[in-house]
Amino acid sequence: MNTRRVHDLMRLHFPSIDHARREWMIVADSSQIEALIAEHVRSPEALVEVHRKLGALLPIGEAARFAVTHIGEGEIRIADRAFTGFVVVAQNGVATGWRTLDNLSLQRPALPPAEL
Template sequence: MSAWKINTLMNQHFPESDFSKLALVNIEGKPEVLEAILKLSINSEELLISVNRKVGARLSLKDAVNFIQFSMGKAEMRVSNREFTQFVIAAPNCTAVGLN
C-alpha cells in the first residue's frame, strides 16, 4: 500500500481529536513507552503509519516503533490498524496517545 493511499484512508477514517483533552505521554528517547502505547491501543501486529501524503508505511510493531522514533518531531503521525478501528497519534512535540 502506497503512502498516498494510506494517507487518503487515514483522512477518511481517523477520528477528530481535541489535543487539549488528550493525556499525551512523552516518548522521546523511550521506545519501550511508545511500544507499550501501540500495544495497548492497537491490537494488531501490522500497523499503518501516515506522516503525510508522501511518507507512510505498513509495518510490523517493532519496525513501526523504529520508524516513529526516527521520524519524531517532523510531523504529526497517525497510526492505525488495517481496519481503521484503533488509533494512535504521535505528535510533533514527541508525545503520543492512543485514541479509544
C-alpha cells in the first residue's frame, strides 16, 4: 500500500483525539510500542502514518520499529485496516492507545423511521 493511500485512509477514518483526556506512557523502544499495538490494534498488520508523505502498511513488529525510528518527525498514527484499534505516538515520545467496539465513523447514520 503506498503512502498516499495510507494518508487518505487515515484522514478519512482515524478519529480525532482529545489529547488531554488520554492516558499517555513514555515509549523508549520498539518493544513498548509493539506491546501497545498488540493490545489495541490486535491485527497482524497495521497502517502507520508519520505524516502525509511517510506511511505504510506493515506487520506489527515492523510497524513498531518504523514508528520508533520516526519519533519526533510528526504525530505517528497507527491503526488496523478496520479502524477499530488505534495507537498514537506523539512527537515527544509518549504514546496512547484505545479500541472501539465497532467503527462508528465507517457506519452510515441510521435513517429515521418512516411515518405512516
